[in-house]
Amino acid sequence: MEMRSGEPSGxxxxxxxGKRAHRNSSQEVxxxxxxxxxxxxxxxxxxxxxxxxxxxxSEENLDFWLACEDFKKTRxxxxxxxxxxxxxxxFVQNEAxxxxxxxxxxxxxxxxxxxxxxxxxxxxxxxxxxxxxxxDSYPRFLKSASYQDMSRQAASRGTSKRSHT
Numbered sequence: 734m735e736m737r738s739g740e741p742s743g744x745x746x747x748x749x750x751g752k753r754a755h756r757n758s759s760q761e762v763x764x765x766x767x768x769x770x771x772x773x774x775x776x777x778x779x780x781x782x783x784x785x786x787x788x789x790x791s792e793e794n795l796d797f798w799l800a801c802e803d804f805k806k807t808r809x810x811x812x813x814x815x816x817x818x819x820x821x822x823x824f825v826q827n828e829a830x831x832x833x834x835x836x837x838x839x840x841x842x843x844x845x846x847x848x849x850x851x852x853x854x855x856x857x858x859x860x861x862x863x864x865x866x867x868x869d870s871y872p873r874f875l876k877s878a879s880y881q882d883m884s885r886q887a888a889s890r891g892t893s894k895r896s897h898t
Contacts, residue, residue, distance in 0.1 A: 759886075759887040759888075759890045761775050761777060761778065762778075762887035763888065765880070766875050766880075769866070769867040769871045772871065772874075779795070779799070781874075781880070782870075782874055783795055783796075785873075785874045785877055785879055786870060789870070793832070794834070794866050795866065795870075796831065797820070797824040797825075797833045798859055798863055798866070800820050800824065801855045801859040804816050804820060804855060805852045806852075807852065813850050817847050817850040817854055817855075818850075820855065825843050825858060833862050834862075835858050835861050835862065839857050839858050840858070842857055842858075843855060843858045
């Protein structure tokens with residue numbers, strides 16, 4: 734049976750939520766250029782940055798940083814040790830399948846930290862990787878065609894919203 738008197742209230746609410754989310758995401762896109770922290774705080778920002786890094790074949794730095802963030806939330810000592818070894822083998826050790834670009838000294842400090850794995854054992858390597866992304870990949874992301882397009886669209890949505898209110 735079709736409702737002819739108008740949309741069900743659930744559909745209206747859903748559409749309004751979508752408009753708010755769209756407005757928030759437009760603002761978010763513009764905030765990403767304010768700082769690397771703003772980008773990393775945004776799930777959609779991290780996704781857009783990850784997509785960009787894939788085009789440069791350098792997503793391992795972000796994947797390592799995200800793995801470290803997840804690792805820090807681990808509470809079980811047993812899981813901490815196994816996760817630490819997995820992260821080290823995947824990203825940190827020499828010739829790792831997705832080796833991040835860190836200096837030998839940081840690599841050695843991280844390797845030694847594994848013997849008594851704590852939630853802080855990757856802090857130094859994670860900080861170096863973050864700095865590398867912030868100084869190198871992030872500025873290229875902001876200059877990329879994909880971010881420029883998102884930014885233009887977000888800015889035009891913002892101005893069209895203001896002119897209609």
